[in-house]
Amino acid sequence: MRRVVEQLEASRIREVANEGLGRDDVLKFWFGESDEVTPAFIRDAAVASLQAGETFYAHNLGLHELRESIATYTEGLHPARTASHWFDRLAVTSGGVNGLMLAAQTLVESGDEVVVVTPAWPNLAAQSLIMGAKVTRVPLRVQTDGARAGAWVLDMNALLAAITPATRMLVVNAPNNPTGWTLSAAEQRTILDHCRRTGTWILADEVYERLYFASDTANGAAPSFLDVAEPDDRVIVAHSFSKSFLMTGWRLGWLVLPPALTDAIGKLIEYNTSCAPVFVQRAATVALQRGGEVTPALVNHLRHCRDTLVPLLRALPGVTLAEPFGGMYAFFRLDGQDDCLAVAKRLVREAGLGLAPGSAFSPEAAGWLRWCFASRDTRRLGQGVERLSGWLQARPSGGQTRL
Structure with a gap:
């Protein structure tokens, strides 16, 4: 086994989830991911495809019809360029995570320098x-x-100082999991201009682009590197059907690439997964x-979920948020609770509340907890806060919780 694989950390989120295995009383x-099922018309499209016998291989880059639909969708969000412009820059992948890994395989060699903005989903650094x-x-x-106390913000000077001509790739996720931080269009231009000078590739994870609650864009989507980059810029943008279309378990995503990379990514898809399943692609086309x-x-409901949960959490003593x-996350800190992994496990065992530890996303997020508020029933959010409140009140007074 390669040493780097042996040293990969297991998911701390799943480590917490294992504490609740077999328990139906845990929130x-x-x-x-949302607890809402994929809409019926999307599921029906997959069933129809299977009933039609579409159980064979597809094109490495994805079905023509799906790529056309993605191109049209992309034009709707980024109207400065037409759908035909986007079509030849698209590769359908077996999930957003697969797309991100394909990008790393395409660009990164042993010994290369890569910069990652953190906290972030751990795969972004691990890949x-x-x-x-x-x-x-x-x-x-x-x-x-x-x-805005408790908000996570970018130190632009620190980022630009870290990106040098020796930096092969910058990986940035905005809107960000877990912090909810977003990049402005002006910040994206600053980063892109700097990376043009250093020759650095940008891998932008924009899977939360549509889950955006600010009102500073005409299309309701977060600012995107696709709006500031030229076609031949060293920019790859990763997307997924998981979040915005309630399709987490379907494992389908796509990459937007410089045209010169499309064929290379197609070859890598052949060596990784060959292609995404046709019935899943049919469902995505309809989606x-x-x-x-x-x-x-979905976005309106998530805004309601956020606006329900955040004030309740802020009302608890010692919460920074x-x-x-x-x-789709509230990222918060409990005063005096630096060992967030241990706290998250105790919350499962003692309060029946399942949260993700901040240390799963980066060392600097130790002491923080992530709460996914994508819940069909907002009453569950209130019930969860009640459990957290009761657990906090039951703690020994003074300083750290005894673990």
Whole structure:
């Protein structure tokens, strides 16, 4: 076994979830997915495909019809360029995580330097480590006072200083999991201009682009590198059907690439998965064509979930939390609770509350907890806060919880 694989950390979120195995009384907010089932018309499209006998291989880059639908969808969000412009820059992947890994396989060699903005979903750093890269983390910093106390923000000077001509790739996830941090269009331009000078690739994980609650864009989506980059810029943008279309278990995503990379990614798909299943692609095509029936309502509901949960958490003593602008997570800190993994396990055992530990996302997020608020029934969110409140009140007074 390669040493880097042997040294990969197991998921700390699943480690917490294992504490609740076999228990029906746990309110589970640890995984990054809604508890709402994929809409029936999307499931029906997959069933129809299977009943039609579409059980064979497809094109490496995805079904023509699906790529056309993605191109049209992309034009709707980024109208400066037409759907035909986007079509030849698309590769359908077996999940967003597969797309991100394909990008790392395409660009990163052993010994390369990669910069990752953290906290972030751990795969974003691990994928480059698997390729043998040297990974430098540039942490967001926490605002400690003012109206946005508890918000995570980018230190642009620190990021630009970390990206040098020796930096092969920058990996950035915005809107961000777990913090809810987002990039502005101006910040994206600054980063892109700097990376043009250093020759650095940008791998932008924008899977939460539609789960955006600010009102500073005409299309309701978060700012995207696709709006500031030219076709031949060293920019790859990863997307997924998981979040915005309630399709986490379907494992389907796509990459937007410079045209020169499309064929290379197609070859890598052949060596990784050959292709995504046809029936899943048929379902995704319908999801895009009828996306207006899913995503806007989902975003409105998630905003309601956020606006339900955040004030309740803020009302608890010792909680530090800022309202997230994007994503589906409340990321908060409990005073005096630095060992968030141990705290998360205790919350499962003692309060029946399942949250993700911040240390799962980066060392600098130790002491923080992530609460996925994508719940069909917002009453569950209130019940969860009641359990957390009761657990906090039952703690021994003074300092750290005894573990």
